[in-house]
Amino acid sequence: MPAVGSDVVIAGIGETPVGRLPGWSSVEIQAAAVLAALRDAGFALSDLDGLINLDPYATPNSMFSSTLAEHLGVAPRFACTIDVGGTVTGMTMLQQAVWAIESGYCNVAVCVYGENTLTGRPVGAQGLHMHNMLGGEEWEEPFGLHGMVIPYALLAQRYLDLYGATDADLAAVALVTRRHALLNDNAQMRKPMTLEDYRASRPISSPLRLLDCSLVSDGGGALVLTRAGRAPQGHGRGVTIRAIGMKTTHNSVALMPDIPDLGMAAAGADAYEAAGMGPEDIQVANLHDAFTISVLVSLEALGFARPGEGGALVRSGAMDLGGRWPLNPHGGLLSQAHIGGMLHITEAVRQLRGEAGRRQVEGARRALVSGNGGIFSVCGAMILEKP
Amino acid sequence: MLDLLATPPNPTGASVPFWDACDRGELLFPKCGCCGHLFYYPRRHCPLCGDTALGWQRMSGRGTVFSHSHVHVAFQGGAWSGQLPYTVVLVDLAEGPRMLSRLIGDDASAVRGGDAVSVVFPRIGDRRYPFFQRAAAG
Numbered sequence: 001m002p003a004v005g006s007d008v009v010i011a012g013i014g015e016t017p018v019g020r021l022p023g024w025s026s027v028e029i030q031a032a033a034v035l036a037a038l039r040d041a042g043f044a045l046s047d048l049d050g051l052i053n054l055d056p057y058a059t060p061n062s063m064f065s066s067t068l069a070e071h072l073g074v075a076p077r078f079a080c081t082i083d084v085g086g087t088v089t090g091m092t093m094l095q096q097a098v099w100a101i102e103s104g105y106c107n108v109a110v111c112v113y114g115e116n117t118l119t120g121r122p123v124g125a126q127g128l129h130m131h132n133m134l135g136g137e138e139w140e141e142p143f144g145l146h147g148m149v150i151p152y153a154l155l156a157q158r159y160l161d162l163y164g165a166t167d168a169d170l171a172a173v174a175l176v177t178r179r180h181a182l183l184n185d186n187a188q189m190r191k192p193m194t195l196e197d198y199r200a201s202r203p204i205s206s207p208l209r210l211l212d213c214s215l216v217s218d219g220g221g222a223l224v225l226t227r228a229g230r231a232p233q234g235h236g237r238g239v240t241i242r243a244i245g246m247k248t249t250h251n252s253v254a255l256m257p258d259i260p261d262l263g264m265a266a267a268g269a270d271a272y273e274a275a276g277m278g279p280e281d282i283q284v285a286n287l288h289d290a291f292t293i294s295v296l297v298s299l300e301a302l303g304f305a306r307p308g309e310g311g312a313l314v315r316s317g318a319m320d321l322g323g324r325w326p327l328n329p330h331g332g333l334l335s336q337a338h339i340g341g342m343l344h345i346t347e348a349v350r351q352l353r354g355e356a357g358r359r360q361v362e363g364a365r366r367a368l369v370s371g372n373g374g375i376f377s378v379c380g381a382m383i384l385e386k387p
Numbered sequence: 388m389l390d391l392l393a394t395p396p397n398p399t400g401a402s403v404p405f406w407d408a409c410d411r412g413e414l415l416f417p418k419c420g421c422c423g424h425l426f427y428y429p430r431r432h433c434p435l436c437g438d439t440a441l442g443w444q445r446m447s448g449r450g451t452v453f454s455h456s457h458v459h460v461a462f463q464g465g466a467w468s469g470q471l472p473y474t475v476v477l478v479d480l481a482e483g484p485r486m487l488s489r490l491i492g493d494d495a496s497a498v499r500g501g502d503a504v505s506v507v508f509p510r511i512g513d514r515r516y517p518f519f520q521r522a523a524a525g
Binding site: 253 | 395427454
């Protein structure tokens with residue numbers, strides 16, 4: 001596993017408001033995020049020569065990179081749309097941007113995702129129009145499976161059975177991310193949550209309740225990459241990508257490996273090896289949290305907790321601000337917004353710059369970001385470092 | 388549950404024999420003629436060795452529950468409201484492969500991980516579907 005060259009840095013981040021953005025189209029949201037990220041880095045629109053995005057899930061579009069390039073008014077040398085699913089796409093976009101810059105083909109590349117998932121999805125749709133999202137329509141829909149919640153529910157039930165875990169373990173994740181979201185002015189969920197609130201939330205697909213599930217959100221996030229020292233505003237502010245580890249093991253839940261063998265462990269091992277680090281070197285844990293179960297599984301796969309002990313770790317306070325590994329200080333997909341994991345990365349950058357305000361993690365030098373697409377089908381782990 | 392609902396499959400040339408067998412009340416899984424790998428779901432090649440000389444093996448239809456979920460939301464649309472809650476299961480077949488299916492029967496709501504289940508083939512519309520029921524239910 002080769003280390004990512006430390007010469008390429010994240011020089012700018014851009015976020016739009018999240019929640020409901022009526023009157024905004026997906027391409028407009030992505031453009032706003034790109035412009036914010038360029039401004040943050042001090043680049044002009046005309047500096048952009050690499051553009052990588054993910055097309056909207058609620059209203060799928062092909063050729064969305066040229067849609068966005070035209071809308072922005074740029075003519076990049078390199079443009080592409082990447083979809084490896086869920087919250088790992090952002091990491092794959094970064095990987096492509098790093099390679100594009102390291103090869104010398106691009107100087108300034110932007111990675112962006114955003115859409116009007118909440119206000120723009122087709123009327124009456126229970127889920128998104130994610131046809132073939134898990135690649136197994138013939139082997140899923142006839143059996144009553146559609147969308148993302150049921151596969152994660154099957155994973156969660158397996159976790160409970162395998163380790164004797166309980167809903168208190170799942171709840172702990174929902175509660176800590178909500179506590180953190182309350183410190184973020186750009187978060188959808190603004191009310192405190194108690195264990196009683198969690199348990200009173202309606203069942204969706206057992207054992208998952210409403211408050212085990214991430215949000216549906218409008219919004220966007222973008223990242224600008226360039227070589228260290230190139231960004232006009234980047235002096236001392238560029239964040240280094242120390243390592244990105246990836247693993248694809250399957251697509252549909254029927255072929256999902258059992259929990260100890262999920263690809264997140266391999267992705268994490270690759271990232272740790274490439275960076276020459278372990279969990280003990282990390283101060284911020286921005287972990288995939290499309291569902292509460294995702295965090296427990298990821299904590300264990302990435303070595304923050306032993307198998308079956310993720311819930312105990314979260315309940316101990318270790319994942320709270322002030323604890324050893326604050327989890328998703330921005331509130332995550334569960335309580336801030338679900339912007340495909342892009343805001344896990346922008347938040348990691350903000351934390352490493354020391355610009356996170358009242359949710360700043362003291363002494364944050366390195367952040368681990370994890371993401372996965374499908375049902376831990378494509379797993380990614382990335383280590384970012386303050387220069 | 389009297390009126391089961393199922394979204395019909397759209398088989399490919401590789402999977403027609405699987406669904407045709409279900410209509411006869413048989414569960415057939417593909418088996419590699421080269422390396423002997425028995426797998427699910429049907430494909431035109433063996434996912435273990437890549438060979439395309441495949442045959443079919445009749446399965447016992449017995450298995451155990453790897454995981455399950457009681458579904459309370461009509462993700463496939465309002466027509467499914469009357470099915471709620473229904474139970475989705477991952478079944479480890481006695482012969483090895485795991486498949487996703489539905490667990491039916493009055494006692495489906497009491498299912499636990501590791502429970503013995505067996506295949507049944509209810510007719511829904513034009514097809515019969517390989518669903519499961521708890522073995523104790525006979």
